[in-house]
Every structure is written in structure tokens, then in C-alpha cells.
Amino acid sequence: MDRLLKQTVSAELRNLFGDRVTENTEIRNEHGAGYSYHACMPPDWVVFPRSTEEIAALVSICGTHQIPIIPFGAGTSLEGHILALKGGVCVDLRLMNQILEIDTANMCATVQAGVTRNQLDERLAGSGFFFPIGPGVNATLGGMASTRASGTNAVRYGTMKDNVLSLTVVLPDGKVIKTASKARKSSSGYDLTRLFIGSEGTLGILADLTIRLHSYPEAIYAAVCSFQNVEAAVNTAIKTIQAGVAIAKIELLDDLLMHAVNRYSGLAYPEKPTLLLEFQGSPAEIEAQITAVQAFARSFGATDFIWEKEEVARMKLWQARTDAAPAARAMVPGSKLMSTDVCVPISRLAECIVDTQADIAATGLFAPILGHVGDGNFHLSIPIDPAVPGQFEKAKALNERLVQRALALEGTCSGEHGIGVGKLAYLAQEHGEALEVMRAIKKAIDPTNLMNPGKLLPPVL
């Protein structure tokens, strides 16, 4: 960047943000990669706005000088969404962490984009309501909306797209819009809410969200069920979904991951392909669900469920599940984690996972499988030892084959992590001509490509 331009922009940012703008190298580096495996690309500035108005003023400055803007939540994205590919201003939303309204009468809440999952959970504790969407990290709600996140509860409650009523968005021209009302449904105009959900900061900056709350279930039971092979576990999940059982969570951990999890979390579950299950509802509903799922599991050769009915044991189980990624990483000391995910139609899931396991075995990598199998979605978490030459390239090639396998099985290159820069190469193949519609929309809303440039949409060749 031109030195004079940089001075001008710095002055304007300081004028707007005072000591809430920084060019500190360490802070910039912290904002340049997040949890993703991609090499850090720090922004030129990091700013910490406190209000929608400040974001709008920032966007005006950046528009005037054509400086890229990269929204930043908790930095937990996995596909390089926050890399400052072309420098610019990283907008860290952590000070926009007000829970603006808990509206239990309408079963919704309005939160600023920087509110985190844990913060919201704490606030809702004891209210009789909860927000079901939870990726395995303490992400911000704005970040979760931006990547169309989901997690373990999605099989019953859907993803972010199903649980956001409305967004306040600062557009690339500095205007502020509200995408919808608080009404539970509407046939009024284009669905801008869903357009911005999953747009990864490329169309505007989410300032606040009105999200749907759900009634806290009367009872919750969790169970662990081991299988002789991964196919049996996946087929049990498939049968459960096809039978219409409204199961709340149905998570697959392969034998490698069960070993890692036991070691990391001090547990002693069988180290076999395993389903972690959660049932929610009235005791009668749960009983009916359990009877059905147990019958499916037995028909695929499983033995008994290990029950975790008490809250403490249940929380410990799900914490272990949440810690699956660090558990995998701990298996290779000093490693950095490459995480990837795909999603396929559920009828193709067993085939996709079995073939992927064979592929992994051939690479010699430690790459355990973790699946939200009720949705047909699964992850590889691959700890990469920087000291071993060629591991990163092997993992990248494995990821490439995984995506090709998913696309060949009528799936998608990402179930919940998003595109960022990590999956850009597959957009054209997955979407064909529809990619041109996405480009047209981007150009219409952000004509000078100010908003998170280089993400979600691959460069035009």
C-alpha cells in the first residue's frame, strides 16, 4: 500500500476509533489466520467497533480509499475466512457483545454479532429456552451466521439458516439494513436473511442478529454405542433418520478418534467405531426414540448402550466430543490441525466414509473421522507434524480426494465450515453456471469488491 494512503487511512481510523485501532504486529498476526491451517496473512489494521454506526462509518472510510474489510468474530473459522489476502482492515467485533433482547414471548433473542455461544448459553441458563446451534468452539453468533454453521444439534434443529429470523447488516456502501421482521414467517420480498447467512462477510458486515430460541427439553438422555465397524455405525444413523426419529444428536467417532478422546479426556469408552447419541423431549417421547434406535443398532450388531442420564456425566461426554479436535491434535505432539468437512446425501454416507477410511489408511496419516452423521456430514481432523516433510502435501491431496468423492456422490464440498480460501477450488465444479449468479450478486451488492475480497468466490480465470 502506498505510504501516504496508509498514513491518511490510519489518521481517519484513529479519528474514528481512538485507541480501538491498532497496527501492532502481534495483534495483526493473531487476526491473520485464526484456527485454520492456512498461512497467516495479517491485515494492516485491526479495529474494534462498539456500534453499528461505527461500522458504517468505517465502511465509508474504506470505501473512499478502497481498503478491503475483513469481519472477524472469534477467529475460529477453519477455511481461512479471515486471511487478509489483500491487506486492509480487520473488523474485530468482540466489543459488540451485547445481548440486546431476550424476547421469550416470541421465542427469540437479538444479539450483537460479537456475542459468543457460551455467553448466550450462560444468559439463557435457567430461562427455559436455549439456542441449539453449536459448532465445536466458542464462536460468535455473527461468525456462525456468516459461515452457515451448524453442529451436533442440526439433525433436529437445522442450521443457522433455520434459526435466524433477521439480521442487521452494514452494506458495502455504508447503509444499514434490517433483512426481516420478528414475524415467524413472511412472503414479503427476496429472502435477504438467507442470502447473508453463509455469505462469509463478502456482502456486508453483520452487526446484529435476531435468532430463534427453542424450549429447553423436559428431559435429555445421552448414550454411547459401539460397533464392530464404521459401516454398522453409519447404517444405524441412516436407519434412524429414515425412520423419522427426531433424535437430537447422532455423532460418529471412528476407532482412532475414540482412542484419542479417551486419552485426552480421561475416559474409558470402547475404542471402536462409536455413535454418541442424545435424545430430547418428554420421557415418553425419549423412550419411544430409544426403543427405535436400539433396535436399529442391534440389527447392525451393536451391543448395549452405555447410558449417561445424569447431567454431569452427559456434560462430560459432550465436552469430550467437543474436545475431539484437540484430542486428535494431541496424538501428534507439536502438530498443527488441518480440519475439513464434506456432506453427502445420507444414502451415500456409509460408502463415502468407508472409501475415505481406505484412502486415509493408504496415506499413513493419522486422520480420524468425526461425523454429524444424521446430516450426512463428516469431518477429518488431520494433525500435521511440521517436522515431517511432505505431510502437509499428503493431507492436502487427501482433502482434495475427499471433496471429489463427496461431489461424485451428489454431495457438497463443505457441510458447515464454509469456503473461505480453503475450498475455493471446488466452487465451479460444484455449482456450475450457478456460480455466475453468485458472482452477479456479489458485484451488485459490493461492486468494488471491498468486503472480504478473495473469499467464497474463486477468482475469474
Add this chain to the structure above:
Amino acid sequence: MDRLLKQTVSAELRNLFGDRVTENTEIRNEHGAGYSYHACMPPDWVVFPRSTEEIAALVSICGTHQIPIIPFGAGTSLEGHILALKGGVCVDLRLMNQILEIDTANMCATVQAGVTRNQLDERLAGSGFFFPIGPGVNATLGGMASTRASGTNAVRYGTMKDNVLSLTVVLPDGKVIKTASKARKSSSGYDLTRLFIGSEGTLGILADLTIRLHSYPEAIYAAVCSFQNVEAAVNTAIKTIQAGVAIAKIELLDDLLMHAVNRYSGLAYPEKPTLLLEFQGSPAEIEAQITAVQAFARSFGATDFIWEKEEVARMKLWQARTDAAPAARAMVPGSKLMSTDVCVPISRLAECIVDTQADIAATGLFAPILGHVGDGNFHLSIPIDPAVPGQFEKAKALNERLVQRALALEGTCSGEHGIGVGKLAYLAQEHGEALEVMRAIKKAIDPTNLMNPGKLLPPVL
């Protein structure tokens, strides 16, 4: 239209469609208004394509000559979506009525846009699966997606936006895109599926849809519950939703409508404000739901439920509900029906309905209220006698006040009927600056305004 241009286009259309293009006045008039109360505006041609390829070829002809294109399903739209405001070609999709695939393993089906609800229901009968979205008429699936339709089951199953996995769309430039895969979730790219759902034919023509199927419930019970006043009925519905009861249907009919329905369908329910309820699930789930809802109803002064547990009686009840609009119309012989709907946050619903009833009473119109009250959505069905001067204007003014009331209560000008031409006047008020984003998207995808011009987006002043 220029005579020579018309001759040229006619020749090209005949070349493409043979005897499946018509300029017959009667057929054109049939396609110029549908069920809506707006004055008929016939298209210049009606064509009946048989394939996506034919639609694409049609779009190319229309693009070359800049002829407007109006997609047409079953003509059941209520807000003038199919009026040929600027003439052009009406694309009647009734020959595109193939159910292309029932994929029970993935709980989805792919249907051409002209497949109707009843046709799909018949095909699914006995399969163990059903499609939950049903407006009160035999609409096409393409039409339902175009208006983001919902209906009685939406309170439990969501609207069309929640039940479509993917669309095949012919774009204004003649290209054909698929908006998504069959995977249950994806974080890959902008959500084009949701963008086209509810776009009312203004961005392209839906050629086929992949829709989600749901497991047919183990048991279904229906009940009728009368109240002393409409507020008590609405408050029972509000409590039910706020308690998280997964009720399948909760419909309000006011006393006027109960009278009309009894008369029209030969029934003898109490002619008081009434909730029609449906419970779905296992007998144990249903029992729990019923216990909860009965307690709420009693707390608001209701007496016992009238049960319709047998399928025949249940079907008769819901047929009577479906016939509510013609029943209202039959109260004023020779009348034409004006239907309108709004949706408000559920906490404001009682207030909105009570105030609307007072407003109706002051007009002297017969305007019964029918509500999908679990969603905060309700309808007025106003039979207008053309022989009575001033009735139409009175009804229009009532509709205007209804919309203003809904917007003032943080609601939306349409819960499920859409904008068409009937609600154009409220878009700017409801959406503010967001309307400009909608306009930018329209211009990006349909730069010459070929697709259903004059609908959904109000003219720029």
C-alpha cells in the same frame, strides 16, 4: 406491441411449441388473473412447455425480442402474481407435471414445477412419507416455491423455504442452473435456493424442485375447541407455541367463519371463535401435547375438545377448513373474494386480531378471520358484491389498515400470499433500504426486467 414484432414472435413460438402455444382470447383471459381479486390482464400468448430445454429456448426468444415472461402454475395466487401487466408470454407449466424421483432413502423427491399438491399427495399415499406444505388450494409445487407458501402445517414443519433442498431454474439469459445438491446441509456458496424461493418468478423460471419428505406420523388426532371470545382462542395458541408444544396445526376460525363453514360443509360445530387442532406423533407424544393444550384452553375458559380421531371425520374437518374461503364467499351470493394476509410476532397476535375485528365491524363488511395462529399469521376473506357500490373500496381500505397495523406491530405485510401487485405499496415501508438491495439483485440477474415485470418490486419513483 408492434404488429410486425408480434408476428415474428408468434412464428418463433409456433416453431418451438407447435400447437402448444395459443393466442385464444378465452385461454389468455383465464391466465390473466387467477384466483386474485385484481382485474384480469391477459398475456399475449400462453405456451405450454414440456421440458426445461423448451423453457430455456422460450427465454432466448423472449430475450431477443424483449418480451415479458410470466410463469404460471395453477393460477391460484391471490395477489395478482400472474397479471400480464405489460403483456408478453404466460408460461403455463401444467404439462411439466412429472414426479421425477421419490428418493425415500434420502427423504426427498424431485418434481417438475407443474406437479400439484394433490398429485404429489396421491403418489406418496401409502409410502410412509408426506410433504407437509399445503396452502388451501391445489397449487403447483413451483407456484408454492415462488410465493414461499406455507399453510396449516407450517407451525410444525416450516414453510417452503424450509422444505426445498434444491431448485432447477431457467435464468433470464436462458442458462439453466441447479441451486444446490441433495445433501441435507451445505456451507458452500450463497444460498440461491432461498433466494429463488419467494422471488415470484421475477428472477427466473423454476423448472423442477427437490423437496424434503417427512415420515408419516404414527398417529394423528384432530380436535375442535370453541371459546367465548377470539382473544381467549388466540391466547391459547400463543401459550401452546411458547410452551414449545410441537403441535401440527392450530387454526383459528372466528364466529363468522364457523357459521359460514357449518353452512357450506353441512357441519354443526358451535358458532364461536374456534381453534382447529391437529396432533401428530406417537400416541404417547400426542397424549402429552393434548394434556398441555387442554390445560391452556381451559385456563382461557374453553370447555371440552370435540375429538375427530377417525380418519374420515378428520378429513371432513380439514376439508371444511380448506373450504373456508369458498364458504365465506357463499355467504354473499354472486360475490368475488378478496383475500389478504399478514403475519405479526406471536406476542402481538391477539391485539392485532382484536383490533382488526373492531375495524371490520365498523366497515359493515362480512370479513371473517382465518388464522394460522401458531405462526402469528392470519387472513381476511372478504366476499365483495359487485352490485353494492363502494364495497370494493371499503375492502381495499380495510386491507390497507390491516397491513399498517401489522407493520406497526413489527410484522410483515404478507405471511404467505406474497406481494404480486397487491402488496407492492408496502414494500418500501416494510423493508426500507433493504428494498434497494432487492432491486440490485433483480437488476443483476434480470437486467432488462424480462421476468414477471412489475411484480414483487414496486416501480422506482
